[in-house]
Amino acid sequence: xxxxxxxxxxxxxxxxxxxxxxxxxxxxxxxxxxxxxxxxxxxxxxxxxxxxxxxxxxxxxxxxxxxxxxxxxxxxxxxxxxxxxxxxxxxxxxxxxxxxxxxxxxxxxxxxxxxxxxxxxxxxxxxxxxxxxxxxxxxxxxxxxxxxxxxxxxxxxxxxxxxxxxxxxxxxxxxxxxxxxxxxxxxxxxxxxxxxxxxxxxxxxxxxxxxxxxxxxxxxxxxxxxxxxxxxxxxxxxxxxxxxxxxxxxxxxxxxxxxxxxxxxxxxxxxxxxxxxxxxxx
Amino acid sequence: xxxxxxxxxxxxxxxxxxxxxxxxxxxxxxxxxxxxxxxxxxxxxxxxxxxxxxxxxxxxxxxxxxxxxxxxxxxxxxxxxxxxxxxxxxxxxxxxxxxxxxxxxxxxxxxxxxxxxxxxxxxxxxxxxxxxxxxxxxxxxxxxxxxxxxxxxxxxxxxxxxxxxxxxxxxxxxxxxxxxxxxxxxxxxxxxxxxxxxxxxxxxxxxxxxxxxxxxxxxxxxxxxxxxxxxxxxxxxxxxxxxxxxxxxxxxxxxxxxxxxxx
Numbered sequence: 001x002x003x004x005x006x007x008x009x010x011x012x013x014x015x016x017x018x019x020x021x022x023x024x025x026x027x028x029x030x031x032x033x034x035x036x037x038x039x040x041x042x043x044x045x046x047x048x049x050x051x052x053x054x055x056x057x058x059x060x061x062x063x064x065x066x067x068x069x070x071x072x073x074x075x076x077x078x079x080x081x082x083x084x085x086x087x088x089x090x091x092x093x094x095x096x097x098x099x100x101x102x103x104x105x106x107x108x109x110x111x112x113x114x115x116x117x118x119x120x121x122x123x124x125x126x127x128x129x130x131x132x133x134x135x136x137x138x139x140x141x142x143x144x145x146x147x148x149x150x151x152x153x154x155x156x157x158x159x160x161x162x163x164x165x166x167x168x169x170x171x172x173x174x175x176x177x178x179x180x181x182x183x184x185x186x187x188x189x190x191x192x193x194x195x196x197x198x199x200x201x202x203x204x205x206x207x208x209x210x211x212x213x214x215x216x217x218x219x220x221x222x223x224x225x226x227x228x229x230x231x232x233x234x235x236x237x238x239x240x241x242x243x244x245x246x247x248x249x250x251x252x253x254x255x256x257x258x259x260x261x262x263x264x265x266x267x268x269x270x271x272x273x274x275x276x277x278x279x280x281x282x
Numbered sequence: 283x284x285x286x287x288x289x290x291x292x293x294x295x296x297x298x299x300x301x302x303x304x305x306x307x308x309x310x311x312x313x314x315x316x317x318x319x320x321x322x323x324x325x326x327x328x329x330x331x332x333x334x335x336x337x338x339x340x341x342x343x344x345x346x347x348x349x350x351x352x353x354x355x356x357x358x359x360x361x362x363x364x365x366x367x368x369x370x371x372x373x374x375x376x377x378x379x380x381x382x383x384x385x386x387x388x389x390x391x392x393x394x395x396x397x398x399x400x401x402x403x404x405x406x407x408x409x410x411x412x413x414x415x416x417x418x419x420x421x422x423x424x425x426x427x428x429x430x431x432x433x434x435x436x437x438x439x440x441x442x443x444x445x446x447x448x449x450x451x452x453x454x455x456x457x458x459x460x461x462x463x464x465x466x467x468x469x470x471x472x473x474x475x476x477x478x479x480x481x482x483x484x485x486x487x488x489x490x491x492x493x494x495x496x497x498x499x500x501x502x503x504x505x506x507x508x509x510x511x512x513x514x515x516x517x518x519x520x521x522x523x524x525x526x527x528x529x530x531x532x533x534x535x536x537x538x539x540x541x542x543x544x545x
Contacts, residue, residue: 172381173391176445179339179373180395181365194385 019270025263033079042070044077045228053246063248065238071248074230075256081231082260085146085215086208092150094204097157102188104158105165116162123155131214135223145224149211157203164196198275202268209264216257232257283485284338284371284453285314289347291333291509307333309509311347315453320479320486322500322517324493324532330509331489335457338487339373340364369399372446376458378438382430388441389426392416395449411448418481419444420474436467440474447478453485461492472499493536497521505529 013020032039041061048068056063062071104115131148138144165188168174174191182191218224219233220240227234232253239250291308307330315321323331336342338349340356349357351367359367372395375381382391392415393408403411413423419440430438439459446454459475460468472495478484490496496503497517504514505526513526524530 172375172377173383175336175339175341176373176375176381176442177383177394178341179368179371180445180449181368181398182394183398190386191383195383 016270016274018266019274022263022266022268022270025259026267029079029260029263030083032076033083036073036076036080040070040073040076042073044073044230045069053242055246056248062252063246065235065246065249066242071235071252074235075232075253078225078230078232078235078253079256079260081142081225081229082212082215082233082257083208085142085149086211088146089149089153089211089215090204090207092147093154093207094157094200096150097154098161098193098200100154101158101161102165102193105162106169106184106188106192108166112162115158119155119158122152125152127152128214128217131218132221132223135218140218140223140226142225142229145215145218149214153207153210157200157207160199160203161196164199165192168192168195198271202272202275205264205268205271209261209268212257212264213261283315283317283352284487285312285350286334286338287312287348287350289334289337289349290345291330291337291342292345307509308337308344311504311506311509311511313504313511313514315485315487317452317485318479318483319502320488320500322488322490322496322503323506324490324496324503325506326491326532329506331491331506332457334506335373335455335487335489339371339455340368365398369395369449370451371453371455372449372451373455373457374439374442374446374459377462378435378442379462381442382438382445384430387427387429388416389413391430392441392445392448395445399449412444415444415448416441418478419447420470434467435463436471439463439467439471443471443474443478447482450482451484453487455487455489457489458491459488460495461490468495475499493521493533505532 046069048064051060051064051068052066054060054064054068060070060072062075064070065074100115100119104112130152134148135144138148169187169192174187177187177191215224215231216233216236219231220236222234222237224233225231235253236250236257239246239253242249289308289311290306293305293307295303295305309330311330311334313321323334325331333342337344337347340349340359344357347357348355351370354367356364356367382388389409389412393412396403396408396411409426413426416423416425421437421440421444425433430441433441443459456475460471463471475486476499479486486499488496488500500517502515503517503520504511505520505528506512507528513520513524513529520529521533524533
């Protein structure tokens, strides 16, 4: 069993090196976020005015901000917020997307036309500005952001699931189930959905990258996570105000966003290649 | 036992705004199958023979026509009322690589019919029934917990036959059941089908383009061309003395078993 796992890992590393890199990044970032309270050298909101705007040093690895708070610790806690926004938002969009896509793809006909035109309509809105407008009316809190991002990013999944279902329901195993009299819900849950899981997983992983970016953008504009709670976006805001004095305030959170988004994108695209039978020439 | 009258199927291409071309795939097809009988439908691809199979299975809605099962008209029944009757007619599909759900274990795939038609059975009882029917189809009970990708085409076709048989149908619709298999495996599957037919007194609706296979298994044969049944009759009659011009051409195009044989 161990030898098999070893072989599998080597095989993956050889054929999908970038995906493995993405996977490692995702794993490391998730671990750092999860273990933040144990790793962080300082309390992320402990103000120490005597140490304000310190450059990176052995005591403050990523420097300090205008209130003397340790940037490294704040980034670790910020990772928790960014990632949980990513996961919850994608969870919401997956639930909506899979449900609507499954109904459209299974039912076909007028139901399909209606749901797909609705999807097209929502796709017409520029998502980020829609989110901005909605958040401007609501109280900017982490829960509102999760919900709003989730409610505005389900369209891709809907189309994907619909397309998968349209082809899967004509496959012979679905026809066999239908001629046995398997009920529609059972057909969807046991025949169609399990066989569509690959592409759904890919789009979920890519969706997390997108959600992390949107959350950072909102926090940067002051409509997301509110200070004193740390988030990569709102550390950047402070960095922008002190760009000439303290480059470290912008560089480190920027890098964190870049690396995290890159990691999820690499992982997602690697998984897509892996599930794509046309590229699977091994 | 099963009779079909003036069945029609028209496929429409095109979309919401544009009325596309209508393709009349099945035109006024009528036939009947008696108990224990094998009726074959032959024809080239696109002749409508597979559509007939799917219409009979109620996997496609017919545009007009009637399907009688014993004395009941079933072509207009709702899916809900049709369900108890579905166990009487089952289907075996052409492509053994697409006909089993890749995410389900063999015993789950084969036992699916029991979940629907005999819900009172426990999980263990279902597994026992599955093992029994698989044994009848020449498969070992050791395969119960495996997945479809671990089997060859011929083995999967046996599993597909077991899945259809587990609800004890009276009629089996066989849609090109051996055309995706190697010739040596074809013979094994055909022999299995003949053994099962005599064991359960099954009727077969055998869809095929392979004339030598049809001659081997069928009692009566329907020849389809462009959605029409151009000729039907007993196998000996049609093969030895084809009346229709298309049937004559079809038979002439058949490869001979031995070069010395004269057409």
